[in-house]
Amino acid sequence: MTGPNTNRPILVFDVNETLLDITALAPIFERVFGNADSLREWFAQLILYSEAVSLSGGYTPFNILAAGVFRMLGKTKSVGIQDVDIEALSTAMATLPALPDVHPALSALKQSGYRLVTLSNSPPGSGESPLMRAGLAEFFEQSFSVHTVERFKPHPDTYQQVAEALDVSPSALCMVACHVWDTIGAGAAGWQTVLVRRAGNAEILAPGVRHPDWIVDDLNGLLEIATSEWT
Structure with a gap:
């Protein structure tokens, strides 16, 4: 060394x-939740749960966890999340x-x-x-x-x-x-x-x-x- x-x-x-630039994801959150600010809420929750998973000794890939937190946010806001929404998020995150x-x-x-x-x-x-x-x-x-x-x-x-x-x-x-x-x-x-x-x-x-x-x-x-x- x-x-x-x-x-x-x-x-x-x-x-x-x-x-x-993760703000490129904003149109998805605007369409799904009616509020682009939900992007920040989702990302903060994603980091929180990624850290919680590590602290508890578990692991799931970040993109899969991102989709899970997206669905969770939908439940807390009483918004139905469709598979097409998850696909759009995954595609946007990769580009x-x-x-x-x-x-x-x-x-x-x-x-x-x-x-x-x-x-x-x-x-x-x-x-x-x-x-x-x-x-x-x-x-x-x-x-x-x-x-x-x-x-x-x-x-x-x-x-x-x-x-x-x-x-x-x-x-x-x-x-x-x-x-x-x-x-x-x-x-x-x-x-x-x-x-x-x-x-x-x-x-x-x-x-x-x-x-x-x-x-x-x-x-x-x-x-x-x-x-x-x-x-």
Whole structure:
């Protein structure tokens, strides 16, 4: 195992909402629930139950859990969920577009010599990945999934698998994510962390909550860190 490289860490990107725009799912929630804001409620519940499943020692793939939570939300709102609705959600989740700042930022980081990988709650598929469909796969040397260890982020095993696979110490890795629960988990695993303030996400200031090492408004802010603090 190599020693820490704090000057030029390997950047590990979360995928959903950090790189890919989940607001593309909003029309489905508007059609089914009559309110696009239900998207945020569904996603928050999806993360809650993914963590509950891991804490209780179970596992089911993220896309299957997503469909289950979608049906559950329908029951709590007295809305009938049809198979066609589940199919539409699954298709849309697999074809999310990249957020506007992502492609230019990843291109600049890659050209500057940074090593880039991803770590996602989503399982690998048999066909084209969401990153491939979004035109981002070329920037990453490897894409990791929690499916390998059957634990969802922020379980320690999800981060450990990346360090072991890349044969680096935890401090040589930097998690880039828009979710505080992800930066908390990565920080606890010994990683550096960057929180990206995507819409609907922010840092938490409370005693006992691990704070991200850096907070940026978008990936342009990550580029500034890369050129000022890691070179």
